[in-house]
Amino acid sequence: xxxxxxxxFEGWGYRHxxxxxxxxxxxxxxxxxxxxxxxxxASGIGKSTIxxxxxxxLGSDDANDGASGAGTGSEDSDGGVTEGxxxxxxxxxxxxxxxxxxxxxxxxxxAVFQRLGDNVAFGPExxxxxxxxxxxRVRESLDAVGMKGVQLHRSTMHVSGGQQQRIALAGALAxxxxxxxxxxxxxxxxxxxxxxxxxxxxQVLASHHSTMVLVEHRAGPWIDLIDRxxxxxxxxxxxxxxxxxxxxxxxxxxxSGFRRTVVVADGTPxxxxxxxxxxxxxxxxxVPERYRRPEDEIRRIHTxxxxxxxxxxxxxxxxxxxxxxxxxxxxxxxxxxxxLDFSAGQITALVGANGAGKSTLxxxxxxxxxxxxxxxxxxxxxxxxxxxxxxxxxxxxELASRISYVFxxxxxQFAKGSVLEEVMVAPLRCGMSPQKAESRARExxxxxxxxxxxxxxxxxxxxxEKRRLTVASALAxxxxxxxxxxxxFGQDRRTWMQIVTLINTLRADGVSIIVVTHDRExxxxxxxxxxxxxxxxxxxxxxxxxxxxPASVSGASSAASDSSVAATSPAAAVPPAAAVSPTIPASxxxxxxxxxxxxxxxxxxxxxxxxxxxxxxxxxxxxxxxxPLLFSLDWVSATxxxxxEAVLLMGIGFTPWRIVRSTWPIWVGAPTSALAVLLYGKxxxxxxxxxxxxxxxxxxxxLAVATAVRIVAIGVPAIITVLxxxxxxxxxxxxxILHLPDRFVYGGLAGLRLFSVxxxxxxxxxxxxxxxGLGDENKFKAFGPQAFALLVLSVRRSTTLATAMEARGFxxxxxxxxxxxxxxxxxxxxxIALCLAIPTVALIAAGFAGTFSFMGGA
Numbered sequence: 024x025x026x027x028x029x030x031x032f033e034g035w036g037y038r039h040x041x042x043x044x045x046x047x048x049x050x051x052x053x054x055x056x057x058x059x060x061x062x063x064x065a066s067g068i069g070k071s072t073i074x075x076x077x078x079x080x081l082g083s084d085d086a087n088d089g090a091s092g093a094g095t096g097s098e099d100s101d102g103g104v105t106e107g108x109x110x111x112x113x114x115x116x117x118x119x120x121x122x123x124x125x126x127x128x129x130x131x132x133x134a135v136f137q138r139l140g141d142n143v144a145f146g147p148e149x150x151x152x153x154x155x156x157x158x159x160r161v162r163e164s165l166d167a168v169g170m171k172g173v174q175l176h177r178s179t180m181h182v183s184g185g186q187q188q189r190i191a192l193a194g195a196l197a198x199x200x201x202x203x204x205x206x207x208x209x210x211x212x213x214x215x216x217x218x219x220x221x222x223x224x225x226q227v228l229a230s231h232h233s234t235m236v237l238v239e240h241r242a243g244p245w246i247d248l249i250d251r252x253x254x255x256x257x258x259x260x261x262x263x264x265x266x267x268x269x270x271x272x273x274x275x276x277x278x279s280g281f282r283r284t285v286v287v288a289d290g291t292p293x294x295x296x297x298x299x300x301x302x303x304x305x306x307x308x309x310v311p312e313r314y315r316r317p318e319d320e321i322r323r324i325h326t327x328x329x330x331x332x333x334x335x336x337x338x339x340x341x342x343x344x345x346x347x348x349x350x351x352x353x354x355x356x357x358x359x360x361x362x363l364d365f366s367a368g369q370i371t372a373l374v375g376a377n378g379a380g381k382s383t384l385x386x387x388x389x390x391x392x393x394x395x396x397x398x399x400x401x402x403x404x405x406x407x408x409x410x411x412x413x414x415x416x417x418x419x420x421e422l423a424s425r426i427s428y429v430f431x432x433x434x435x436q437f438a439k440g441s442v443l444e445e446v447m448v449a450p451l452r453c454g455m456s457p458q459k460a461e462s463r464a465r466e467x468x469x470x471x472x473x474x475x476x477x478x479x480x481x482x483x484x485x486x487x488e489k490r491r492l493t494v495a496s497a498l499a500x501x502x503x504x505x506x507x508x509x510x511x512f513g514q515d516r517r518t519w520m521q522i523v524t525l526i527n528t529l530r531a532d533g534v535s536i537i538v539v540t541h542d543r544e545x546x547x548x549x550x551x552x553x554x555x556x557x558x559x560x561x562x563x564x565x566x567x568x569x570x571x572x573p574a575s576v577s578g579a580s581s582a583a584s585d586s587s588v589a590a591t592s593p594a595a596a597v598p599p600a601a602a603v604s605p606t607i608p609a610s611x612x613x614x615x616x617x618x619x620x621x622x623x624x625x626x627x628x629x630x631x632x633x634x635x636x637x638x639x640x641x642x643x644x645x646x647x648x649x650x651p652l653l654f655s656l657d658w659v660s661a662t663x664x665x666x667x668e669a670v671l672l673m674g675i676g677f678t679p680w681r682i683v684r685s686t687w688p689i690w691v692g693a694p695t696s697a698l699a700v701l702l703y704g705k706x707x708x709x710x711x712x713x714x715x716x717x718x719x720x721x722x723x724x725x726l727a728v729a730t731a732v733r734i735v736a737i738g739v740p741a742i743i744t745v746l747x748x749x750x751x752x753x754x755x756x757x758x759x760i761l762h763l764p765d766r767f768v769y770g771g772l773a774g775l776r777l778f779s780v781x782x783x784x785x786x787x788x789x790x791x792x793x794x795x796g797l798g799d800e801n802k803f804k805a806f807g808p809q810a811f812a813l814l815v816l817s818v819r820r821s822t823t824l825a826t827a828m829e830a831r832g833f834x835x836x837x838x839x840x841x842x843x844x845x846x847x848x849x850x851x852x853x854x855i856a857l858c859l860a861i862p863t864v865a866l867i868a869a870g871f872a873g874t875f876s877f878m879g880g881a
Contacts, residue, residue, distance in 0.1 A: 026199070026201060026231040026232045026233055027056040027057045027201050027202075027231070027232045027233050027234045028056055028111050028112045028119075028122055028123075028201030028202050028234055029053070029054065029055055029056045029110075029111070029112055029113070029234070030053075030054040030077055030109070030110070030111060030123075030202050030234060030236065031052070031053050031054070031109065031110040031111075031113075032050045032051055032052040032053075032073075032076075032077075032107070032109055033051060033107050033108050033109075033110065034049050034050070034051055034106065034107035034108075035047070035049075035050045035051075035076060035105075035106065035107035035108060035109050036048035036049055036050065036105070036106040036107060036284070037072055037076055037081050037082065037103060037104070037105055037106070038103060038104040039072075039103050040101050040102030040103045045104075045106075046069040046072040047069035047072050047073055047076070047284045048106065048283055048284055049106070049107070049283040049284060050073065050107070050255075050283075050284040050285075051286075052253065052286060054234060054236065054251075055234075056112075056201075056232075056234055057232050057233075057234055058234055058235075058250060058251050059228065059234070059235040059237075059248050059249050059250050059251065060234075060235065060236045060237065060249070060250075060251045060252070060253055061237050061239070061242055061245065061249045061251070061252045061253070061292070062074075062236055062237065062238050062253050062255065063242075063252060063253065063254045063255070063306075063308050064254060064255035064256065064306070065256075065306050065307055065515070066307050066487070066515045066517070066518060068255050068256075068257065068284070069255075069284060070206075070238045070255070071128070071206050071238065074125060074204045074206050074236065074238060075125070075826065076109055076116075077109055077116065077123060077125075077202070077204055077236065078116070078123045078124075078125040078204055078829075078830050079109075079116040079117040079119065079120060079123060079829070080125070080826050080829050080830060081099070081103060081105065082097070082099050082103065082105035082117070111123060111201070111202060112201070120832050120834075120835045120837075121146075121149065121150045121198065121200070121832040121835070122200060122201045122202060123200055123201070123202045123203075123204060123830075124146070124195035124196070124198045124200030124202070124203050124204065124830065124831075125195065125204040125205075125206065125827075125830035126188075126191050126192050126195045126203075126204070126205050126206060126208045127191070127206050127823065127826065127827060127830070128206050128207045128210060129820075129823050133187070133190075133191040133194075133823070133824070133827040134179040134187060134190065134191075134780075135769070135772070135773045135824070135827070135828060135831075136179070136751045136772070137178050137179060137180070137749070137750065137751060138175065138176050138177070138178065138179070138749075138751060139173065139174070139175055139176070139177045139178070139179055139182065139190060140158075140161055140165075140175030140176065140842075141175075141751055141842065141843075142179060142190055142191075142194055143160075143161045143164055143165060143190060143193045143194045143197050144157050144158070144160075144161050144197070144842035145194060145828075145831050145833070146194050146195065146197055146198035146831040146832055147160055147161075147197050147198060147840070147842070148839055148840050148841060148842055149831055149832035149833050149835060149839055150198060150832050150840075151837060151838045151839055151840045152840055153840060154840060154841065154842060154844070157197075157840065157842045158842065160197040160199070161175070161193075161197060161842075163197075164192075164193035164194070164196040164197040164223075165189075165190075165193050167193070167196060167222075167223035167226055167227070168189040168190075168192050168193045168196070168219060168220060168223045169189060169215075169216060169219035169220070169223070170186065170189055170190070170193070176624045176625070178625075180780075180783070182378060186377050186378050188208065188209075188210075188212060188220075189212070189216065189219075189220065189377075191208075191827070192205075192208055192220060192223065192224075194831060195830075195831075196223065196224075196227050198831065198832065199227075199231055199233075200233060201233060201234060202233065202234045202235075202236065203224070203227070203228075203233045203234070203235045203236075204235075204236050205224070205235065205236070205237045205238065205239070206238050207238060207239055207240065208220060208224075208237075208239070209221070209239065209241070209244070210239075210240070210512060212377060212541065213374075213375065213376045213377050213541045214541065214543060215376060216376065216377055217241075217244050218244060221244045221245055221248065224248065225247075225248050228248065235248070237249070240308075240309055240514065240515050240516070241309050242309065242311050243309070243311040243312045243313075246292055246311045246313065249292050250291065250292075251289070251290070251291065252288070252289070252290060252291070252292050252294075252295040252296070253286055253288070253289050254286070254287055254288035254289070254295065254301070254306075254308075255284055255285070255286060255287065256284075256285055256286075256287035257283065257284060257285065258283045258285050288301060292311070292314070296310060296311060296314035297314060303319065303516075304318070304319070304516060304517075305517075306517075307515030307516045307517035307518065308515065308516060309515070309516050321544040321547055321548050322547070322548070323547065323548060323549075323550045324523060324524060324527055324548050324549070325527075326524055326527045326528045326531075327528075328528070328531040329527060329528070329530045329531050330368045330530055330531065332368060333550065334368070334369065334370040334527070334530060334549060334550040334551060334552075335369065335370065335550055335551060335552035336366070336369060336552070337365075337366030337367055337368040337369025337370075337535065338366060338367045338368040338369075338533065339366060339367075340366055340367040340368075340402075340404070340533075341364045341365070341366050341402055342365055342366060342367055342401070342402050342404070342405045342503050342504055342535045343364070343365040343388060343399065343400070343401055343402070343405065343414075343426075343504055343535065344363070344364050344365070344399070344400045344402070345361045345362055345363045345364075345388070345397065345398075345399055345400075346362060346397055346398045346399075346400055347359075347360055347361070347362060347396070347397035347398075348360075348361040348362070348363075348387070348394055348396070348397035348398065348399060349361070349394060349395040349396035349397050350380060350383050350384050350387050350392075350394065350395060351380075351383065351395045352383065352392070354395060355395070356395040356396065357379075357380045357383065358380050358384070358556060359395075359396070359397075360397075361384070361397070363554060365388075365504065365535045365537060366535055367503065367533045367534070367535055368530045368533055368534070368535070369535050369536070369552065370526070370527075370530065370536045370537075370538070370549045370550065370551040370552065371535075371536070371537045371538070371551060371552045371553075371554055372537075372538050372539075372540055372545070372546045372549070372551040372552065372553050372554070373385055373537060373538070373539045373540070373554050373556070374540060374541065374546070374553055374554070374555050374556070375555050375556030375557060376556070376557075376558060379556035379557070379558065380556050381539045381556055382431075382508055382539055384556065385428070385506050385508060385537060385539050386428070386790070387399060387415075388414075388426075388504075388506060388537065389414065389422075389426050389427075389428040389504075389506050389794060390413075390414025390415045390417060390422050390426055391415075391428060391790045391793060391794060392415070392790075393415050394415070398413060399413060399414055399415065400412045400413065401413070401414055401425065401426075405425055405426075405503055405504070406425075408421070409421040409425065414426055418798075419452070419792070419793045419794075419795075419796050419797060419798030420452050420453050420454070420796045422793065422794060422796070422798075423449045423452060423453055423500045423502070423794065423795050423796030424449070424453040424500045424501065424502060424796070425502055425503055425504065426502055426503070426504040426505075426506070426794075427449070427497035427498065427500070427502040427504070427505050427506070427794060427795070428497070428506045428508075428790075428791070428794040429493050429494055429497050429505070429506065429507040429508065429510065430493070430508055430787060430791055431508040431509045431512060431539075432787070433481075433489035433490055433492065433493045434482065434489070434812065434815060434816055434819075435784065435787045435788055435791050435812075435816075436493050436496065436791045436795065437481045437482065437812055438791075438792065438795065438797060438808050438809075438812070439481070439808070440480055441477065441478050441479065441480065441481070442468065442473060442476045442477050442478070442479050442480075442481055442484070442492060443461070443464055443465070443468065443477040443478065445481050445492060445496050446463075446464035446467055446468060446492070446495050446496050446499050447460045447461060447463075447464045447499065448496065448499070448795055448796065448797065449496065449497075449499045449500035449795050449796045450463050450464070450499050450500050452500075452795070452796030452797060453500045453796055455500075460499075463499055464495075464499060465477070467495040467498060467499055468495065470495070471491045471492070471494065471495045471525065472491070473488065473491060473492060473495065476488065482815060487514065487518040487521070487522075490510065490514075490518075490522065491521070491522070491525065494507070494510075494522075494525060496795065497794075497795075498529070498534075500796065501532075502534070503533065503534060503535065504534065504535045504537070505529065505534050505535070505536050505537070506536075506537045506538075506539070507526070507536070507537070507538045507539070508539045509539055509540060509541070510522050510526065510538055510540070510545075511523070511540065511542050511545050519545075523545060523548045523549065526538070526549060527548075527549060538551065625747075625749070626747065627747045627748050627749050627752065628743075628746065628747045628748075629676065629677065629681065629685075629747070630675045630676045630677060631676070632675045632676075632850075633675065633743075633744065634747075635850065636850065636851055636854055637756055637760070637845060637846065637847050637848070637851045638748045638749070638752045638753040638756045638845075639753070639756035639757065639760050639761060639845070640847065640851040640852075640854055640855055641744050641745055641748060641854070642744075642745055642748070642753070643855060643858075644744055644854050644855055644857075644858040645740065645741040645744040645745050645858075646741075647855060647858040647859050647862075648668075648737075648740050648741065648744070648858040648859075648861055648862060649737045649740070649741050649862075650862075651859075651862035651863065651866060652664060652733060652736055652737050652862045652865065652866075653737070654866065654877060655866060655869055655874075655875050655876050655877060656726060656729050656730065656733065656876050657729050657869050657874040657875060657876045658725065658728050658729040658732055658874065659865075659868055659869040659872045659874040660733075660862075660865040660866050660868060660869035660874070660875070661729055661732035661733040661735075661736045661865070662732055663864065663865040663868045663869075664733075664736040664861055664862060664864075664865035665732055665735055665736045665739075667861050667864065667865070668736065668739060668740050668861065669682075671857075671861075672739075672740070672743065677743065682739060682743070685742065685743055685746060686738060686739045686742045686743060688738075688742075689734060689735055689738035689739055689742065690735075692734060692738070693730075693731040693732075693734040693735050693738075694731060696730050696731065696734055697727040697728065697730050697731035698727070700723060700726050700727040700730045701719055701723050701724060701726075701727035702717040702718070702719060702723075703716065703717065703718075703723075704722070704723035704726045704727060704730075705722055705723060705726060706718055706720045706722055706723060707720055707721060707722025707723075708720050708721025708722050709721050711724065729876075736865075740858075740861075744858075750772055750775050751772060751843075752843070752845070754768045754769055754771070754772040755841055755843050755845045756845040758841065758845075759841060759844070759845040760845055760847065765833075765839055766833075766834055769828075769833065770828075773824055773825075773828060774821075777817070777820055777821060777824055780820060781813060781816065781817055781820070784813055784816050784817075784820075785809070785813055788809050788812055788813060789809070792805065792809065
């Protein structure tokens, strides 16, 4: 099989389920084997839909067999409508599974397994690649994306979003696809990470000559890999072909007419980017640096009413300070001795490599995460009227009126059913009257161009509109400090400029603005001060390289001279360190290196013996030891079973206290159940006590003891036997040993992985509510809106995860290999025999003692 493949669109279009209009329609485009294509077009023109279609993720198998034209589409099982067809080497794309690899925008929703290495191995497994080759590809792909040496057993829950994106790309590269589709693969990455990803893709293209189609707002780093640029536009029955002068934007098209997706410019990068007739700014297209004209350059912006002071310095009034601060999660510090001040009217950019701790630092500054050590202190002016000077100790309403946080995912913040109500939340919670809160909200909606959506549901807005809404909501209570996490993530140039302008206007209100970002041009446009989180023994990537210590560039400040924070350089244009002026200080915060961070392999049991057993046999053993004990409800068999189990468990390393801690629900449930049987159980023998329906007798007391001991006999070994089993290992065992259908097994496993992601979503929703003044309200009252937000997120994540799994070749009809062997040894069979022997001996003992009582009968 050739390493590259052709990709052909023949009058192809797709309308998503429940949508009135086609996202893409009547697209005709041919991409030859080995071509490297950059796909450009206005926001909303359907570029991501085109890539999903090219990956075979849209439509049904039948939909791609025919060459139906516009108006003769076929409906798929999801309710979407497909027109035309997409071919890979002349074969309908849905029948060429594995020939196309796709990397999506959302890295978090592309992880199927808990272990990092297993996610990279998933695609090759689905393509039936031999086991030895799978692990070689896994290592090569991880090395290529800048994750050399990372532990393969490391949990995907313990890596940053940027690292997750690298893992997703490594998973696609490991498939060795004929066509590689990349949907903004570097949107989550730091500048160094972008270069690593581009280099990685370049190496794959060079060695395998794969065809590539790239959708990316910032194409500059990719330009040397690109040999063809395709600019898409729209054409409708009411207007002529949308030209590339800006009129091809989705909002400019009369939606009542038939819209075709047309190629309005096609050529080499030189031909396209040097064409003076193309208005790239109006299209929202970022021009690569080498092709930029004077009007394309990003410079420091200015907005009406902004202070005369430098944005990197502010007005001089300190609002928030870090004093010997250590940040981290779970009590483990990743950065220490941080000493920083944040002033009114100042813009600060927190920058650094993925996973360095930027979000951890910002959440700590916002009072949403407790410092590991040291303190975040609010100035007397900022803390006036609040309980103390530590934002983390403030009540939610106190926090909302002083410090607001805008999360990267806007949907983590939505709490109401309309846009207007969303903006009114914080003012109302902070004690503002409904009339004044509504007036304030409408003023902000007008300022952020959202007035027309006042009664709309926040979830129905576009991505850019959601971002503006979250900022408006954060400002509604007039906070003095505003933190924004990746505010320009995934924006084209038009929407990017709207957000940057919006941020700069806040300086006029005396707000101290802190942005978490990878965006160099955002820092330049805002003239922001830099605070860079740098891995230990590494040179700050934003400071221009070199070997000198950062503190030697412009002298350490007095606040940081004896700590790990040193004044280095200004950030206005992010120039090389040697060329900067010492008048506008930035700071370097030393953190532990990301790839060097380790975690021990997670043992599947505290007992090495149990951990060595096959997961399926452990699960079967739990049933085998439990079910026979249900046949008799007597105290003798239960006591014998408990005695044998206790000896065996202590013999394999469990202390009595560890047994109780690991199975504490049993020790709560057993006495409770015994009490119920004692009071309301079967009567017999002498009466001990009676009151109403409660009747305690010899027989009910005997059954109560038997019930309590039997619950312990059944529950304790069952829990300890299965406790800690890795879900991925169990799924492998289900597939390889029990031969259950892979779609069922690994689909369920992906659902379990998604559940753990939703736990993080719940935590983010909880933090968001605290930031907006909702954290102090009744927990039961807060549960409904928060649960609804989580439901929306879960549906969206589930859809993306299913797409990602299909993009890795999952669900095909061919054979599938396994990266890990689920082996069965003699000890596994001996374990099952032992599990069967325990209840057998117990029941025989009851028979000899004459206490055997089938199901508790007489």
